[in-house]
Amino acid sequence: METKQLSYRQRQILYAALTEYIATGQAVSSGNLARRYGLKLSSATIRNVLAELEDLGCLVQPHPSAGRIPTDYGFRVFVDALVQIKELPRQDRYNVAAHLNNTFSQRQDFLRESGRLLASMTGTAAILTPPQLEVETLRQIRFVPLDSKQLLVVLVSRSGIVKNRIVAPQTPLSDSGA
Numbered sequence: 001m002e003t004k005q006l007s008y009r010q011r012q013i014l015y016a017a018l019t020e021y022i023a024t025g026q027a028v029s030s031g032n033l034a035r036r037y038g039l040k041l042s043s044a045t046i047r048n049v050l051a052e053l054e055d056l057g058c059l060v061q062p063h064p065s066a067g068r069i070p071t072d073y074g075f076r077v078f079v080d081a082l083v084q085i086k087e088l089p090r091q092d093r094y095n096v097a098a099h100l101n102n103t104f105s106q107r108q109d110f111l112r113e114s115g116r117l118l119a120s121m122t123g124t125a126a127i128l129t130p131p132q133l134e135v136e137t138l139r140q141i142r143f144v145p146l147d148s149k150q151l152l153v154v155l156v157s158r159s160g161i162v163k164n165r166i167v168a169p170q171t172p173l174s175d176s177g178a
Helices: 008-024 030-036 044-057 073-083 090-105 110-122
Strands: 138-147 150-157 162-167
Touching: 008 030, 008 044, 008 073, 008 110, 030 044
Parallel strands: none
Antiparallel strands: 138 150, 150 162
16 A cells, blocks of 8 residues: 655654554544644644544544544554655764763663654654564673572673573582582
8 A cells, every 4th residue: 555645744643643552552632642742733633633644544533532543554654754764964973973972871771862862853753672682692691600599690692782680590509610
């Protein structure tokens, strides 16, 4: 199915509706969007745009008094917008690098801060997940005895992901270090 061109206002309201639906799992009302997303539009205007988005097949209203929920097509429009690749201007690349270097040097949650930066730059929701350790190559594994019944296992992947697990060996650990 070919995606239809949406106006800026339609995209803004669709993305807010999808973000709210993803966060709550509930049908989205115009009043809720007006309050939570700072759209600077009246509930009536938002309701009209929601009706337009319904006519375009992006949203559906389960019954007349309900809010709207996204359709598969609405999600497709959202995802397609997220994956459009554009060259980032030089100053923006510099700002991103500076922000992420600062985040890393202050030992902040790199993934969370990267998501916040991406969301603020794009004006849309940003969903970031770390690579799954199951498909990562291990660079290092360490076993640290905690006591005779527990062992801390530290896994470090090639991409720098660190996972810690406490395990209880079947046989007690000896004090000899062997």
